Amino acid sequence: MEWFxxxxxxxxxxxxxxEYAPSxxxxxIPYILGLVDYGEYKVFGRINRDIxxxxxxxxxxxxxxxxxxxxxxxxxEFIKA
Numbered sequence: 001m002e003w004f005x006x007x008x009x010x011x012x013x014x015x016x017x018x019e020y021a022p023s024x025x026x027x028x029i030p031y032i033l034g035l036v037d038y039g040e041y042k043v044f045g046r047i048n049r050d051i052x053x054x055x056x057x058x059x060x061x062x063x064x065x066x067x068x069x070x071x072x073x074x075x076x077e078f079i080k081a
Contacts, residue, residue: 006043009061009081010036015047027070034078036062046077 015034032047034056045064047056061081069075 006064009063010038010043012058012060012062013037013042014058015056017053024071032056036078046075048077048079051080
């Protein structure tokens with residue numbers, strides 16, 4: 001395994017709305033997780049809360065961005081490309 005920057009647009013392969021969260025993230029629910037295809041690799045992450053669930057579609061283009069969660073944790077999420 002190695003770390004690398006995720007940049008540019010990818011294609012949304014799948015998504016789900018979470019109603020339960022792991023320990024320490026309970027204040028963040030509900031949120032939507034997506035799997036985005038970048039060709040050589042796939043990235044799993046949150047989808048921006050400002051995108052209504054009805055507008056999220058498999059195949060849409062998405063971009064990653066870094067965000068700070070309520071507890072101060074840094075995370076990334078996907079926005080519309």
